[in-house]
Amino acid sequence: MIKHLFKLVWNRRRANFLMIMAIFFSFLVLFGTISVLVSSWKNYKQPLGFEPERIWYVNIQHFQTPKDEVRVVSEQLVRRLQTLPEIEQVALASGNSAYSGWSNMSGLTHGNLQRGINAVTIQAGDFKKTMNLNLVEGRWFQAGDEFSNKKPIVVTQNVKEFFFGNEPVAGKKLKSGDDEFTVIGVVDAYRTRGELNSDVGTFMRISSLADTSRLVENTLYLRMKPGITSGFEEKLLKEAGAVATGWKLDVKPMEVMRSSYLKENLTPLVVFAIICAFLILNVALGIFGVLWYNINKRYSEIGLRRALGATANQIYRQFLGEILVLATLGLVLGSFFAIQFVLLDVMGMQPEVYYYALAISIVVIYLLVIVCAFQPSRQAAAIHPAIALHEE
Amino acid sequence: MLKNYFKTAWKVLLRRKFFTFISLFGISITLMVLMVVTALVNYMFGAHAPEKNMDRMLYVTRLQMTGDGTQMNSAPSYYFLNRFIKPLKSPEKISIYSNSNYTSINFTSGRKLEMKTRYTDSEFWRIMDFNFLEGGAYGDAAVEGAQLVAVINEATSLNNFGTVKGVGKMLELDNRSYKVVGVVENVSAIRPSTYSDVWIPYTTTKDDLGNANYTGSFCAVLLARDADDLDDIKKEFYSTAAKIPLMPGQEFTELKVFADTHLEGFVREITASVENEVNAGLLYAVVFGGMFFFMLIPTLNLVNINISRIMERASEIGVRKAFGASSNTLVLQFLFENIFLTILGGTIGILLAAGALHLINNSGFIPYAQLGLNLPVLFFSLLICLFFGVLSGVYPAFKMSKLHPASVLKGGSK
Numbered sequence: 187m188i189k190h191l192f193k194l195v196w197n198r199r200r201a202n203f204l205m206i207m208a209i210f211f212s213f214l215v216l217f218g219t220i221s222v223l224v225s226s227w228k229n230y231k232q233p234l235g236f237e238p239e240r241i242w243y244v245n246i247q248h249f250q251t252p253k254d255e256v257r258v259v260s261e262q263l264v265r266r267l268q269t270l271p272e273i274e275q276v277a278l279a280s281g282n283s284a285y286s287g288w289s290n291m292s293g294l295t296h297g298n299l300q301r302g303i304n305a306v307t308i309q310a311g312d313f314k315k316t317m318n319l320n321l322v323e324g325r326w327f328q329a330g331d332e333f334s335n336k337k338p339i340v341v342t343q344n345v346k347e348f349f350f351g352n353e354p355v356a357g358k359k360l361k362s363g364d365d366e367f368t369v370i371g372v373v374d375a376y377r378t379r380g381e382l383n384s385d386v387g388t389f390m391r392i393s394s395l396a397d398t399s400r401l402v403e404n405t406l407y408l409r410m411k412p413g414i415t416s417g418f419e420e421k422l423l424k425e426a427g428a429v430a431t432g433w434k435l436d437v438k439p440m441e442v443m444r445s446s447y448l449k450e451n452l453t454p455l456v457v458f459a460i461i462c463a464f465l466i467l468n469v470a471l472g473i474f475g476v477l478w479y480n481i482n483k484r485y486s487e488i489g490l491r492r493a494l495g496a497t498a499n500q501i502y503r504q505f506l507g508e509i510l511v512l513a514t515l516g517l518v519l520g521s522f523f524a525i526q527f528v529l530l531d532v533m534g535m536q537p538e539v540y541y542y543a544l545a546i547s548i549v550v551i552y553l554l555v556i557v558c559a560f561q562p563s564r565q566a567a568a569i570h571p572a573i574a575l576h577e578e
Numbered sequence: 579m580l581k582n583y584f585k586t587a588w589k590v591l592l593r594r595k596f597f598t599f600i601s602l603f604g605i606s607i608t609l610m611v612l613m614v615v616t617a618l619v620n621y622m623f624g625a626h627a628p629e630k631n632m633d634r635m636l637y638v639t640r641l642q643m644t645g646d647g648t649q650m651n652s653a654p655s656y657y658f659l660n661r662f663i664k665p666l667k668s669p670e671k672i673s674i675y676s677n678s679n680y681t682s683i684n685f686t687s688g689r690k691l692e693m694k695t696r697y698t699d700s701e702f703w704r705i706m707d708f709n710f711l712e713g714g715a716y717g718d719a720a721v722e723g724a725q726l727v728a729v730i731n732e733a734t735s736l737n738n739f740g741t742v743k744g745v746g747k748m749l750e751l752d753n754r755s756y757k758v759v760g761v762v763e764n765v766s767a768i769r770p771s772t773y774s775d776v777w778i779p780y781t782t783t784k785d786d787l788g789n790a791n792y793t794g795s796f797c798a799v800l801l802a803r804d805a806d807d808l809d810d811i812k813k814e815f816y817s818t819a820a821k822i823p824l825m826p827g828q829e830f831t832e833l834k835v836f837a838d839t840h841l842e843g844f845v846r847e848i849t850a851s852v853e854n855e856v857n858a859g860l861l862y863a864v865v866f867g868g869m870f871f872f873m874l875i876p877t878l879n880l881v882n883i884n885i886s887r888i889m890e891r892a893s894e895i896g897v898r899k900a901f902g903a904s905s906n907t908l909v910l911q912f913l914f915e916n917i918f919l920t921i922l923g924g925t926i927g928i929l930l931a932a933g934a935l936h937l938i939n940n941s942g943f944i945p946y947a948q949l950g951l952n953l954p955v956l957f958f959s960l961l962i963c964l965f966f967g968v969l970s971g972v973y974p975a976f977k978m979s980k981l982h983p984a985s986v987l988k989g990g991s992k
Contacts, residue, residue, distance in 0.1 A: 201885065208878040215875065249784045420685050432784070434752060436681060453943070461611055465875050468604040472879035475600050479886035 191507045202512055205476065209516030212469045213551055217524045219462040221543040225535045226382050226455060235375030236317035238440040244406040245281060245436040256402050257395045259430050264310045266429045272418050274409045277311035281405035284380050285443035295361045296349045303345055304378045306390045309403045316409045324355055324371030332394040336368040345387035346372045382451045470558050477562040488566055489574025498567040505563035513555040517548055587915040601883055605923025606930060608876040612869060613931035613959045617949050623841055628706040628765060628772050633805045636837040637771055638663055638798040642852060643830040653677055655794025656787045662822050668811045669800040673701040676796050678774045682751040693734055697780035705801045706772055713745035713760035716779060724781035728756035731764045734775045764946035792825045800837060812837055816854050873966060880970035888978045895978055896986030905979035912978055916971030917964065924963035
């Protein structure tokens with residue numbers, strides 16, 4: 187049966203070649219689009235590690251304030267804001283949080299293992315409570331850690347797994363250039379590139395405002411009490427202005443930053459998906475039209491087969507089978523190229539993403555051709571032998 | 579003759595409405611996407627206000643310093659540009675102004691108004707051709723005297739004063755009052771070198787401009803007398819750049835700064851190239867390659883359908899051939915019909931594209947975008963239509979012309 191179908195397809199190879207090419211290119215486009223969608227979806231499903239809902243992100247510009255004064259005033263500012271009844275928690279840290287567009291990558295090594303990881307420096311306030319981080323192992327920073335010569339750090343779960351597998355982290359060391367850090371704790375996640383991008387991992391270190399060898403960080407993270415609206419901003423700036431005269435505070439609720447991040451990152455995805463859908467719809471209509479025409483042209487052939495005893499069901503299955511053979515040929519060719527993409531890792535995603543995408547694309551193409559072939563094949567099966575042969 | 583072709587083409591289109599629909603659907607959607615892309619590209623890279631003289635402009639926006647294992651990419655500072663770039667001899671004019679990362683805030687009306695703010699010199703207004711709705715730019719005296727004056731765009735004037743006639747009014751920016759001297763048409767956010775809400779003299783900044791730090795948030799634009807002078811300017815620029823001393827007090831060993839046209843700057847941004855010359859041809863190759871690939875699927879589809887349609891007309895072709903029509907005539911006729919179909923689809927595509935662009939403009943997705951179908955875009959669309967029509971018509975037409983009249987007339991169309 188299958189051999190026979192291949193023979194039928196081969197006999198009309200010229201006409202079928204174009205159909206196979208159309209299926210082949212559609213498959214490639216579908217595969218590319220679905221890979222990106224699957225990858226984004228997988229990233230989106232991973233926990234973010236913190237809650238952006240009530241957090242305000244405040245960027246500070248010090249202008250020409252002398253450096254020593256910046257240290258003192260920053261300390262006062264954090265303490266002052268902590269006393270405001272609208273604010274639950276305050277932390278002063280580096281600005282490389284999610285949605286900020288900043289990154290600060292450091293290469294960490296342990297033995298032969300090496301990986302670029304986002305480095306967050308905490309300088310004042312309680313960062314863990316502010317961001318609501320979830321500690322899963324070890325301990326968080328405590329008083330005195332900022333001056334400890336062991337240089338304690340807290341890492342995210344994926345960093346821990348990369349360097350130490352399932353071993354407990356207590357006392358483990360990580361190197362960055364000449365620095366040697368001691369891992370004291372693990373948080374489940376703290377994603378700094380947003381939920382649609384892959385997680386590179388984060389480590390957090392602590393430093394003191396009194397330490398003159400380090401720059402003063404210029405980002406405040408405020409965790410607001412529930413129900414505080416953006417109307418509070420004016421009061422906040424007034425309160426801050428009383429302590430830090432002449433500085434400029436740029437206040438952004440993280441939710442606002444998040445929605446513009448999502449807008450920026452989802453738009454290309456949606457546009458690609460829509461264009462891809464139109465292309466595929468286009469091809470589907472084309473396949474439908476060509477099949478419909480072919481069946482009209484093979485009227486007498488079908489009539490003859492029916493007269494020789496083929497049932498309507500057999501005719502139906504023959505036409506469906508032919509298009510499935512065509513689709514299979516297109517898909518085999520397409521999968522061959524798609525796998526080259528995977529092997530060369532053109533798009534830089536995890537291998538499993540490609541396998542999901544490959545499977546989904548194959549299923550979609552098969553479904554598509556079956557749907558397109560359904561009506562014309564039924565029409566073929568309904569041909570009455572007497573009428574067909576009479577016309578001949 | 580042509581009239582006959584039209585008639586035939588029209589009748590053929592009406593005969594199989596479903597096929598006609600499939601063809602037109604594919605063509606119009608494909609062309610719509612291509613036209614929207616073309617309009618976007620034209621809007622991003624075309625020379626129009628305020629960058630009317632774009633073909634004579636070079637932009638200096640990026641500074642790269644590398645050291646032992648570290649690399650720093652940043653915009654240059656005012657100090658750096660003023661000290662090393664401003665003295666260049668070959669450009670006609672040089673302007674130094676800030677990039678638009680700075681946001682001013684105004685609370686006076688009880689609600690928060692955020693305004694993108696740029697610090698500029700007075701030369702900026704002589705290089706860029708802004709469309710002033712009212713008033714004018716601030717001049718040398720205002721910049722030197724650090725006067726609190728501002729040029730604002732239409733939207734800012736409306737938001738703050740409820741009218742586009744904002745000249746003479748006072749605008750609150752970060753707790754300082756600026757006097758509005760001019761109102762300009764909105765400039766879209768996809769023109770990164772001019773986009774802003776408010777433009778004020780750079781001397782009014784609170785930042786320390788004399789600070790000998792090389793990195794900052796400024797950029798420079800160099801205007802050539804003539805588009806042919808760009809190469810000379812680049813030559814002078816890079817020979818000067820090679821002599822710039824390394825930033826004191828830092829451990830960098832190499833410093834690079836670039837002068838690019840708008841397009842080259844865009845390519846440099848994507849490819850992160852650190853060569854003095856970037857290859858803008860690469861961008862063209864990617865764009866045209868992408869367009870070609872994008873057209874490939876609908877083309878294949880159209881070829882498929884065309885073959886089916888043409889074989890249906892086998893007997894017509896047989897009769898024409900029997901009465902002496904040459905293969906060439908038939909190929910031409912069929913190509914004509916196909917181009918007719920494509921242009922019909924293209925017209926629908928233009929309407930769809932106009933709708934889509936209107937939607938994009940109104941969505942406010944790109945701030946102040948005024949995308950539209952102008953002449954270059956329409957011309958390019960026509961080219962795409964013709965290309966598409968010929969591409970999808972050639973093979974079926976060729977196949978048709980090969981038909982043998984005797985066998986066709988006998989009834990076997992295979």
